[in-house]
Amino acid sequence: MTRKIKKVAIIGSGIMGSGIACHFANIGVEVLLLDIIPRELSELEKAKGLTLNDKVVRNRLVNDALTASLKSSPSPIYNQKFADRITTGNLEDDLHKIKHVDWIVEVVVERLDIKKSVFEKIEKFRTPGTLITSNTSGIPIKFMSEGRSEDFQQHFAVTHFFNPPRYLKLFEVVPSAKCKQEVTDFLMMYGDKFLGKTSVLAKDTPAFIGNRIGIFGIMSLFHVVKEMDLTIEEVDKLTGPVIGRPKSATFRTIDVVGLDTLVHTANGVKDNCPNDEMRDQFVIPDFVNKMMENKWLGSKTKQGFYKMTKDANGNRDILSLDLNTLEYRTKKSAKFATLELTKSIDNVTDRFKVLVGGKDKAGEFYRKSFAAMFAYVQNRIPEISDELYRIDDGLRAGFGWEHGPFQIWDAIGVAKGVEIMKAEGHQPATWVTEMLAKGETSFYTVKNGATYYYDIPTKSQVKKPGQDSFIILDNIRKSNEVWKNSGAVIEDLGDGILNIEFRSKMNTIGGDVLAAINKGIDLAEKDFQGLIVGNQAANFSVGANIGMIFMMAAEQEYDELNMAIKYFQDTMMRMRYSSIPTIAAPHGMALGGGCEISLHADKVVAAAETYIGLVEFGVGVIPGGGGSKEMALRAQDLFHKGDVQLNVLQEHFLTIGMAKVATSAYEAFDLGLLQKGKDVVVVNKDRQIAEAKKHAVLMAEAGYTQPIKRKDILVLGKQALGMFLVGTDSMEASNYISAHDQKIANKLAYVMAGGDLSEPTRVSEQYLLDIEREAFLSLCTERKTLERIQHMLKTGKPLRN
Numbered sequence: 001m002t003r004k005i006k007k008v009a010i011i012g013s014g015i016m017g018s019g020i021a022c023h024f025a026n027i028g029v030e031v032l033l034l035d036i037i038p039r040e041l042s043e044l045e046k047a048k049g050l051t052l053n054d055k056v057v058r059n060r061l062v063n064d065a066l067t068a069s070l071k072s073s074p075s076p077i078y079n080q081k082f083a084d085r086i087t088t089g090n091l092e093d094d095l096h097k098i099k100h101v102d103w104i105v106e107v108v109v110e111r112l113d114i115k116k117s118v119f120e121k122i123e124k125f126r127t128p129g130t131l132i133t134s135n136t137s138g139i140p141i142k143f144m145s146e147g148r149s150e151d152f153q154q155h156f157a158v159t160h161f162f163n164p165p166r167y168l169k170l171f172e173v174v175p176s177a178k179c180k181q182e183v184t185d186f187l188m189m190y191g192d193k194f195l196g197k198t199s200v201l202a203k204d205t206p207a208f209i210g211n212r213i214g215i216f217g218i219m220s221l222f223h224v225v226k227e228m229d230l231t232i233e234e235v236d237k238l239t240g241p242v243i244g245r246p247k248s249a250t251f252r253t254i255d256v257v258g259l260d261t262l263v264h265t266a267n268g269v270k271d272n273c274p275n276d277e278m279r280d281q282f283v284i285p286d287f288v289n290k291m292m293e294n295k296w297l298g299s300k301t302k303q304g305f306y307k308m309t310k311d312a313n314g315n316r317d318i319l320s321l322d323l324n325t326l327e328y329r330t331k332k333s334a335k336f337a338t339l340e341l342t343k344s345i346d347n348v349t350d351r352f353k354v355l356v357g358g359k360d361k362a363g364e365f366y367r368k369s370f371a372a373m374f375a376y377v378q379n380r381i382p383e384i385s386d387e388l389y390r391i392d393d394g395l396r397a398g399f400g401w402e403h404g405p406f407q408i409w410d411a412i413g414v415a416k417g418v419e420i421m422k423a424e425g426h427q428p429a430t431w432v433t434e435m436l437a438k439g440e441t442s443f444y445t446v447k448n449g450a451t452y453y454y455d456i457p458t459k460s461q462v463k464k465p466g467q468d469s470f471i472i473l474d475n476i477r478k479s480n481e482v483w484k485n486s487g488a489v490i491e492d493l494g495d496g497i498l499n500i501e502f503r504s505k506m507n508t509i510g511g512d513v514l515a516a517i518n519k520g521i522d523l524a525e526k527d528f529q530g531l532i533v534g535n536q537a538a539n540f541s542v543g544a545n546i547g548m549i550f551m552m553a554a555e556q557e558y559d560e561l562n563m564a565i566k567y568f569q570d571t572m573m574r575m576r577y578s579s580i581p582t583i584a585a586p587h588g589m590a591l592g593g594g595c596e597i598s599l600h601a602d603k604v605v606a607a608a609e610t611y612i613g614l615v616e617f618g619v620g621v622i623p624g625g626g627g628s629k630e631m632a633l634r635a636q637d638l639f640h641k642g643d644v645q646l647n648v649l650q651e652h653f654l655t656i657g658m659a660k661v662a663t664s665a666y667e668a669f670d671l672g673l674l675q676k677g678k679d680v681v682v683v684n685k686d687r688q689i690a691e692a693k694k695h696a697v698l699m700a701e702a703g704y705t706q707p708i709k710r711k712d713i714l715v716l717g718k719q720a721l722g723m724f725l726v727g728t729d730s731m732e733a734s735n736y737i738s739a740h741d742q743k744i745a746n747k748l749a750y751v752m753a754g755g756d757l758s759e760p761t762r763v764s765e766q767y768l769l770d771i772e773r774e775a776f777l778s779l780c781t782e783r784k785t786l787e788r789i790q791h792m793l794k795t796g797k798p799l800r801n
Contacts, residue, residue, distance in 0.1 A: 003131075003186050005029055005194070009101040011091070011118060013062040016135060017107035018069035019165040022076035025085040026166065026608070026666075027194055027683055032097055035062040037090045055093075062088045076166050078608060078664035091118075096125050103131040105159065110136060115144050123152055131183065133159040137211060138268045141176045141204045153178040157187060160208060162398045163257075167609070170398030171197035172208045192466065196608060196683030198397035205384045206272040207265055209391055210398030212384055213377060213405065215265050219281050220372045221250055225323065226285065228365060232305050232320055237334040238365055243355070244348035244402025251305035255298035259291060278376055287323050296321075303328075336362035346505075348402055352411040356420060367420050370408065374417050375426035377405040381456060388443055389453045389464055406443045414441055431456045449476040471689040473501055473536050483519055487512030490520050496529035497696045499689065507537055509593040509625075510545035511564070514571045517597075524580045530696030530704075531578070533597055534585030534689050540610070543592025544568065546619055550789045553780040565624050565776055568593065569769050572600040572626040579706040581699035585692040586610045587685050591661070595673060596625040602699065604679035605692040606665035612673050613661030618798035620740065620785030622748045623656060624776030629768035631656055632752040634672050636714045649720055653752050657745050711764040715754020724749030740784040740801055747775040 006029065010021045013035040021033045037058045041050065050057050069076050070083055077083060089097065098104055104126060108118055115134065126132065128151045134144055136158055145153050157175045162168035171191035175184040184201070191199035202208040207215060225235055232251045240249035254262055263284055270282035284292075291297075291304070298304030307319045307328050319328040338358030342351040355366045377391055385391055392404020409417040415436060418428045435454060445452045445461050451472065455462040476491055483490040487504040500520040502513055517533065524531040534540075552561040575582045575597065584598040587607035595612050598604050606612070614623045614631070622628050635652040639645045654660070655671050662668035665681045674681075680695070682688045725746060732742040750756070751772045754763055779785050784801050791799035 003102070005102045005190065007032065007101045008103045008105060009034065009098045010105050010107060011035075011122070012107035012109075013065035013088075014107065014109075015065075015069065016161065016163055016165070018066050019076045019163060020105060020107060020135065020161055021066070021086050022069060022083070023161075023165040023195065025082045026078045027196075029085070031086040032089060032094070032101060033062055033066060033086055034089050034091050034094055035065065037061070037092055058090050058093060059088055062090060074164070074167065075663060076164060078166075078666040079670070082666070091121070095121060098122065098130075099125050099127045101130065103133070105133050105135060107135040110139060112139050112143055115139065116146070119144065119148060119152075123148060126152070129155065131155050131157075131187070133157050133187070135159060135161055138207055138265065138272075140206075141174055145176050145178075150178070154180050155183055157184065158204075158208075159187060159191070160202075160210075162210065168398060168400075169196070169198045169396075170210050170394060171195060171199050172202045172210060172394070172398075173199055174202045174204050174208060176204075192684060193469075193687075194683065196685070198393050198686070200390050200394045200397065201385075202390070202394075203384055206269050209384050209394035211265050212269060213373075213380065213391060213395055214399045215262065215269065216278065216281060216376050217369075217373055218250060218254065218262065219266055220278075220376075221369060222285050222288065223281060224365065224368050224372075226287075228361065228368070229324075230361075230365065231332060231334065232323065233332050234334040234336075234361075235365075237339070238336070238362055242339055242342060242348075242351065243408075246400045255304035255306055257298070258300055259288065259297045259304055263288065263292060277379060278372075281372075287326060290326055291321075336360055338362040338366075349407075349411045352408055353413070353416075356412055356416075368424055370412070370417070371421045371424035371426055373405050374409050375421050378429040378432055381429075381431070386457075387453065387455070389451075410442045410444055414443065434459065446475045449479065451475060469690055470686050471693065473499070473689065477501070482523060483516075485512050485516055488516030490516060490523065492528075493532070493689070493693050495693065495697050496700065497532060497693050498524050498528050498530070499532045499534055499693075501535045502533075502537070502541060503535075504545075507535060507539060507541040507594070508543065508545045509541055509568070509597075510548055511567070514567055517571050518574060521574050521578045521580070521582070525578060528580065529700035530581045530583070530693075532583045532585055532689065532692045532696055533575075533601065534583075534605075534692055536685075536689070537588075539588035539594075540586040540590040541594030541597070542589050543594055543615070544625065546789050547793055549780065550786065550793060553786055553789075556781075558777060558781070561780060562773065562777055565773050568596075568625040569773060572596055573709075573765070573769075575600045576602075577707055577709055579704075581696055581704045583692045583696050583699075585688050586612055586665075587688060591615050592623070592627075593625050596623060596627045596630070599630045599673065600626055602704075603695055604674055605688060605695055606668070606674060606679065606681050607685040607688050608665050608681050608683045609685065610665040610668065611661055611663060612665070612668050613659060613671070614656045614673075615659040615661060617657060617659045617741070617744055618788070619792050620744060620782065620788035621776055621779045622744060622751065622772070624772060626769060626772070628656065628748060628751045628772045628775075629765060631672065632715065632754070632768055633710070633713050633765065634675075635752070638672075639714060645716060646720055646723055649716065649752060650723070653724065653748065656748055709765060712762050713754075713765065713768065714760055715752075715757065715763050715768075716760050717754055717757030719760065720753035721749055721756055724753065738800060740782070743782070744779060744785075747779060751775050 008024050009032040010017050011034050013033050021031045024031050038060055045057055132155055141158055145156050157179050160172035162170045173187045188199040191197040236249035236251050240247055266282045295301050296303050305321050309317050311317055320331045322329050337360050341354050345351050388406050392406050395401045395404045443454045450467050451464045452461040453464050480491045482492050489501045491499045493499050498520055500516055520531050582601045583603050584601035585605050586598050587610050590612040592615055595614050614627045616623045631652040635649045638648050660671055662671050668674040682691045728742045728745045731737045787801055788799045
């Protein structure tokens, strides 16, 4: 039987319950969200004369929780319209409706007695064969399913989402003892393919995989911090982006998650894992106990390891906690000679050997913390997982690490890692010693573009399952390279499809990247059948290399700048008018020039988490790589007989003028940056390049014909220009925008109106590109534009001057 999920019921509407409900709504599933009824009226309800029997009162808890979730930032939902897919109700009046759902997810408070009571009620209405899962993060599954029917137990598992469910990729699946294999397989597949998660099969052990190892890492650090007398700034400097971890590093992350959550999980492991050889590391240190007493829990109580204050002038100031005195003080900067050595090393993997070899306090810190982590994870097999890759997957997806513990150990060298462990008083596990004795020198290898891992029972490298749906660029870059320069690599993906992978800093677009796009089109037109522009970095592209633009403009090299902008425009037009299908695969940030590449591809295969927009106003210019032209063209394509054409054009003008950035790929459709019926969204970013390749092959094999350049674009001339100029004038007069903002907006207005033509006229794309480039160049001669570009280069933030 092929199982389909059309409707789910979420029981419990707290932060996690509402977040999970929103994420199911994100992927198009109908959701029934239920919670308990209130026991007493609120003051507002009393004032309105309502009673506990009124539906609005009975559903108050669930409705308030969902409303709060939808208003939270970052948003749990791809598009606010998707909230219509969620129906709310309460457990007394609406529980019978679960008989019509395909999957029931329990997300109530972490108390076994309450969970068992909820499952007992659910069983009265649940249709046999319906999936039933719990989002528990620590209650043993055997206790929750006690006393339930055979069919219930055969379809029962833990599906543990990490908070926030939209953004964190880990989805732990823990089947009950009697759970059918087909149910486990379905949940693993659904998490990956539909929910966009990294599905990790875990065992029914305390804290499962992600939290067991992640919390150990934090608790171990607490002890190292005191032992080495490190400040919290020093630890956050050492455990952040330099080792491929989030900017929030360790202590800022704890503040966001909540110290009480960390303590609860750590106590759960300590109390329920009597045989854990590092159980003492889960004992809560004195300074943490004191913080718990003081209710210094982090963001939720406005202070934790960091505290936000305001000075007499209202300026924000962040204070740090001194772990010795437990008093807040001004933040101190942290510097280490070892970290300086890594500044020229872009690839995080290559930094680990340098870091553990450091001769200063940083080197000592890394040796101690990595030795403890390696010693811990080696002994968790087979306790929490039979395969080592699941531990790495759990930490990368649940904690945002670029590399899991075994991958870091590989980067340092397995033998070197054992040496560091022994120096810190830890012994290697028998299986590690046997592996090295056998001549196996790494936990992972790559063969024919696929990742293999060391399988302990068979003592051999085994192909990691589930890769057939993915194309991993790191695995094929060397073997499948067709051409490369300093800014990009062109890879052969097979089946006649090439991929252009940007490799510049932040994937900025300069002359080398544009040369690669042109070369890729040349190669594809000659010997291949399709082209993808895609990469697997954190962001697709943050836009054009504004440093280069600033240098040319500051030195008044306007002819060179004109040629550079024309080269960008011509490259975009080649993407649009080549003889092979071109596909853009944006994800993360796709800003400015990164957005323009997407606008000019034949098709966009966007990751759901794509933050795309034309943001050039922030640096004092208009989109100059065809973006302004394209928004004018897309506006006219939406003109319908009888419509007020100016309104459509104005919407597209404001998308650029307000530097709007879509907070998801779905929102990009509303802004006109993606187009319905042409562009598609992929929820799992790991599948994106493979999906893009499928679309490229399909378009090529369907018979792709080179499009004819357009000369039929209706521009409205003075009619539109007048409206825009009146609007910008009144906004400047009301102090909504500065005089320079007005100047930029007027330049954009001129381009999108097609100039000051006396009547609506049909023009070519090249006509619009020429006036776009002219406007861009004229703005680059303005001192205030140069100030904006310089400020962005120095601070990473826009300047309003």
